[in-house]
Structures are given as C-alpha cells and as structure tokens.
Amino acid sequence: MSHPREWMSVRPEGLYCSPGDFHVDPVRAVARAVITHGHSDHARPGHGEVIATAETLAIMDVRYGSGFCARRTPLDYGGVMDIGHAKLSLAPAGHILGSAQAVIAHDGGRIVVSGDYKRRPDPTARAFEAVACDVFVTEATFALPVFRQPSVDAELVKLLTSLELFKDRCHLVGVYSLGKCQRVMMELRRLGYAKPFFVHGALVKMCELYEDLGYRLGEIVPVASVDKASLAGEIVLAPPSALSDRWSRNLPNVLTVMASGWMQIRARARQRMVELPLVISDHADWDELIATLKDVGAPEVWITHGREDALTYIAEKLGYRARALSLLGFEEEDGE
C-alpha cells in the first residue's frame, strides 16, 4: 500500500494527484481538473477536461458559457471512474447543488478532498456522506469556536416576522447567486411564504437552472419588469454587492437583510449596513467540523482555506495527525 502523502501534492495550480495526472479545484487552467462544486473559487474556466457531477457542469455552463472547457466528463455520486492509475468517485458534500467530495484511491490508499461542505439539511443539496479514508482534506472557513450557527428556521422566522411588522418596507435580502439564493427561497416556501420573489437580474439565470433541474422555487419576478413602488412589503433578493449600490436606491423604504454565515460577526453586518442579519451558512460550523473529523475517522487531516490554525490545533489535540495546506486562491466570501 502507498499512503496518499506519497502521491497527492500541493502545486501552484492546486492539489495534484500524480497517478491520475489531475488536479482538484485548480486555481489555474490545467489539462484535467476534478471540480468539487460550482462556486467561482473552486470552478474556474479554461481547463482541458473537467470531471464533475452533471449539476456542477451545468452550473459552470451557465456561469462561463458552453466553451468553459474542452471536454466535460460527468460522474454521478457513487459512480467510480478509472483515471490513469487512480480511481475516482464522488460523494455528496451537502454544500450546494451538485457539490461533491472527491474520493481518490490508489494502491490501497485513499484520500477524500471534501471541497466545501456542511452537515445541516438543505433542500437544494444531497446530504454529506462520511467516507472512510486515510487522509481527509477539510475546509476551515468557519473554524473558530465562536462560529456556532443557529437553526435556519429560527433565522428565517425573523424575516417573516419583520415582513408582518413592517408592511410598508421593501425587504431587500442579500444572497449569493449560487446556492444561498435558491436555498433561502426553498426554505421560505417550506415555511409557507407564497408570494412572488422579486429578484435582481444577476440571480435570474441560476434560478432558472434550478427550476430546470426540478427544484421548485415558486414564482420569481425580475425587479426590472415591475414598478418599483409596488415592492413595498415584498421580498427582493439581490447579490450582496447590490445592497448598497445605485441599483437599490429606487426601491421603496428599504429594510436591508443579509443571509450569510458571516452575519455572526456584528462588524461585518454593520459594514454592509445590514439591519437584519440572518446567520445562514453553507459551511460547517465549529461543532460540525469537529463532528465530521470524528465521523470520517481518518487518522490524518489536511486543512485548507480558512482558519487553518484553530482547526489544526484542535485536530491534534483530538489525536489526529494534522497539516495546514496553504492553498492559495480561495476566497472566503463566495457563497458562504
């Protein structure tokens, strides 16, 4: 048997598997890439072959156009593919639609590159599956003990209550265009919200893709197609960058809301002038990260993008061999 340490390495382009001659989520164009999910810091255009779930390939197509790579190779969750001398399979990661952990086996050793993940239920993502392995590669976006997320229902009830209390105010909700937007919509439908969602133009295409793939978001109306004065008392969704720019200025009596894991940090909410911060995250919080290390049970843990130090410290205390991978090019703000 050979240990993944011997055949997985950090290159400038990203994590590289030598027996399979491919990179996972490379930050530069490469000949063959395995992509864990569609967020822009993981899924970049310009690769030769891209191996990913069909959903991730469809997301990249919407974001970058049909020429985003030279060759697309879809792989279903649970399917196994031989790539060179490595075997690849994809396991659900629970992060967003199509998100997957790359399970890579070679010569009796196995590594799981989990990409981004969370453990809470999400109507738009298949639930995370723990896969036994020798090395587990984990994100560390919210890897500090202060990050403990409340329930999604408790957060969304705050929004529904505010709509009841402030009937004349347009509730402008900042959401990342891929994942958070559609998750918030589906969770609000589950809680009984039946009115249309009014959306910024930048959200339309991705919502259409979710609809095409069978996710029922309900009635969606582009803000550009209605009289803005009629939006008092309604929910308007927009990317976070639009909350404070000219686009939102003509909306009536705006109450600014934002749904993000970062809303747990008050200074961030204030910075964005958010009146109603909703702590809704698509990443594992501190407790979920630690629970996941235990569920997976890998003796060795590699830690990347985020608060590597805190998670490395606690992993070693819990008896794992831990190593911080200094992978560059991963932004903390996309789609958390």
Ligand SMILES: [Zn+2]
């Ligand atoms: Zn992500």
Ligand SMILES: [Zn+2]
């Ligand atoms: Zn990420």
